[in-house]
Amino acid sequence: MREPARISICTDCLMLLANGEVFDSEGNDISDAHAMEIQREWPNTEITLGRLREDDETEEEYEESQEAENEGWFSWSPCEGCGSHLGGTRYYATAWIGE
Numbered sequence: 001m002r003e004p005a006r007i008s009i010c011t012d013c014l015m016l017l018a019n020g021e022v023f024d025s026e027g028n029d030i031s032d033a034h035a036m037e038i039q040r041e042w043p044n045t046e047i048t049l050g051r052l053r054e055d056d057e058t059e060e061e062y063e064e065s066q067e068a069e070n071e072g073w074f075s076w077s078p079c080e081g082c083g084s085h086l087g088g089t090r091y092y093a094t095a096w097i098g099e
């Protein structure tokens with residue numbers, strides 16, 4: 001049984017999860033290194049983009065919130081995907097813990 005956990009992730013994590021690759025500001029391919037960072041934070045865990053609907057949220061409310069959430073929001077909190085302490089834009093993701 002896999003348990004979903006709601007997390008917020010940085011742009012690098014988003015790129016890697018969405019496109020399978022991510023580049024640093026100088027254009028270097030950091031996909032493998034970044035995948036390892038996530039792997040270290042979340043062993044045996046699949047991370048998917050977006051969040052699940054809350055129990056107390058209607059389908060309509062959920063749909064509406066998605067548009068704003070897809071834009072991301074700024075936070076100084078560490079990225080919960082790779083553990084980066086850089087402030088930046090954060091996005092919702094879901095970590096599926098367990099086998």
Ligand SMILES: [Zn+2]
Nearest residue numbers: 010013079082
């Ligand atoms: Zn990250």
